[in-house]
Amino acid sequence: MADETDIEIREELAAADAVRPERFERAICIRGLKNQFGDAVVHEDLSLDVRSGEILGVVGGSGTGKSVLMRSIIGLQTPTAGEIEVYGKTLDTIANEEESRDLRRRWGVMFQGGALFSTLSVAENIQVPLREYYPRLDKKLLDEIAAYKVEMVGLPPDAGPKFPAELSGGMVKRAGLARALALDPALLFLDEPTAGLDPIGAAKFDELIRELADTMGLTVFLITHDLDTLYATCDRVAVLAEKRVIAVGTIPELLATEHPWIQDYFNGPRGRAAAGCNVATGRQDRNS
Numbered sequence: 589m590a591d592e593t594d595i596e597i598r599e600e601l602a603a604a605d606a607v608r609p610e611r612f613e614r615a616i617c618i619r620g621l622k623n624q625f626g627d628a629v630v631h632e633d634l635s636l637d638v639r640s641g642e643i644l645g646v647v648g649g650s651g652t653g654k655s656v657l658m659r660s661i662i663g664l665q666t667p668t669a670g671e672i673e674v675y676g677k678t679l680d681t682i683a684n685e686e687e688s689r690d691l692r693r694r695w696g697v698m699f700q701g702g703a704l705f706s707t708l709s710v711a712e713n714i715q716v717p718l719r720e721y722y723p724r725l726d727k728k729l730l731d732e733i734a735a736y737k738v739e740m741v742g743l744p745p746d747a748g749p750k751f752p753a754e755l756s757g758g759m760v761k762r763a764g765l766a767r768a769l770a771l772d773p774a775l776l777f778l779d780e781p782t783a784g785l786d787p788i789g790a791a792k793f794d795e796l797i798r799e800l801a802d803t804m805g806l807t808v809f810l811i812t813h814d815l816d817t818l819y820a821t822c823d824r825v826a827v828l829a830e831k832r833v834i835a836v837g838t839i840p841e842l843l844a845t846e847h848p849w850i851q852d853y854f855n856g857p858r859g860r861a862a863a864g865c866n867v868a869t870g871r872q873d874r875n876s
């Protein structure tokens with residue numbers, strides 16, 4: 589027979605279903621966003637929709653505000669103006685802490701640079717969000733969930749007890765992804781997930797993201813400078829420039845626009861090389 593704690597956890601999980609991501613055509617809806625630090629305006633009248641179930645690539649020059657945009661969506665940065673809805677709810681107008689938690693546990697985040705806790709093992713890192721949202725989960729269940737996530741991201745089972753300093757760069761990325769997936773999110777934010785990986789490691793990571801997104805029905809907000817990642821994994825790409833999203837669409841749609849930054853980016857030598865490599869296999873082939 590289920591004990592009292594079990595019943596409480598089940599009730600908590602049932603209550604979380606109130607958000608029901610699958611009911612929403614748009615996972616994220618941003619209108620008129622402004623972000624300003626002192627005199628520096630980073631975003632001005634920025635609007636963007638992220639459709640449920642898509643992998644949206646977000647590109648733009650360094651310092652154009654990609655990370656600030658992600659931080660605004662997840663409530664780590666309070667915008668100067670504008671509205672951001674995630675699954676129909678706006679974080680700053682949510683009435684109570686309970687409702688805010690219900691929404692927050694719908695997403696997982698992998699920050700730029702990975703940012704694993706260096707004093708915690710991989711398994712303990714994965715357990716951080718679980719402990720935060722489900723404090724009554726017992727150690728056995730926490731260990732089982734962590735082991736499952738380790739396997740899910742393609743790490744060997746013995747990676748669980750290891751500390752971040754004992755892992756290769758690619759393994760750290762996978763561990764970061766496992767932590768982002770700890771709460772079985774509907775929405776995944778990845779900020780430069782393949783930065784610093786060698787091309788083979790990066791390609792494997794792209795494949796993993798695509799596979800997980802397909803099997804788990806994830807919506808992914810994927811900030812990247814990596815053109816191969818864009819071609820291999822993204823359904824659509826949003827381009828950040830001039831303080832706003834200047835274009836959003838499939839890569840062929842973006843190529844049809846005349847904007848000089850977009851043309852330089854996709855039609856420059858690196859863009860052409862990435863396009864060439866992905867002619868036969870790229871995700872974009874399915875959308876063009």
Ligand SMILES: Nc1ncnc2c1ncn2[C@@H]1O[C@H](COP(=O)(O)OP(=O)(O)OP(=O)(O)O)[C@@H](O)[C@H]1O
Nearest residue numbers: 625628630648649650651652653654655656657700
């Ligand atoms: N907390 C902050 N206080 C002041 N300025 C900030 C803060 N966070 C970001 N900025 C500034 O906002 C701008 C956009 O930063 P952001 O980190 O979003 O760029 P980015 O597009 O992610 O760049 P990169 O591709 O290099 O990661 C930068 O000029 C940065 O210095």
Ligand SMILES: [Mg+2]
Nearest residue numbers: 654655700779
């Ligand atoms: Mg950034």
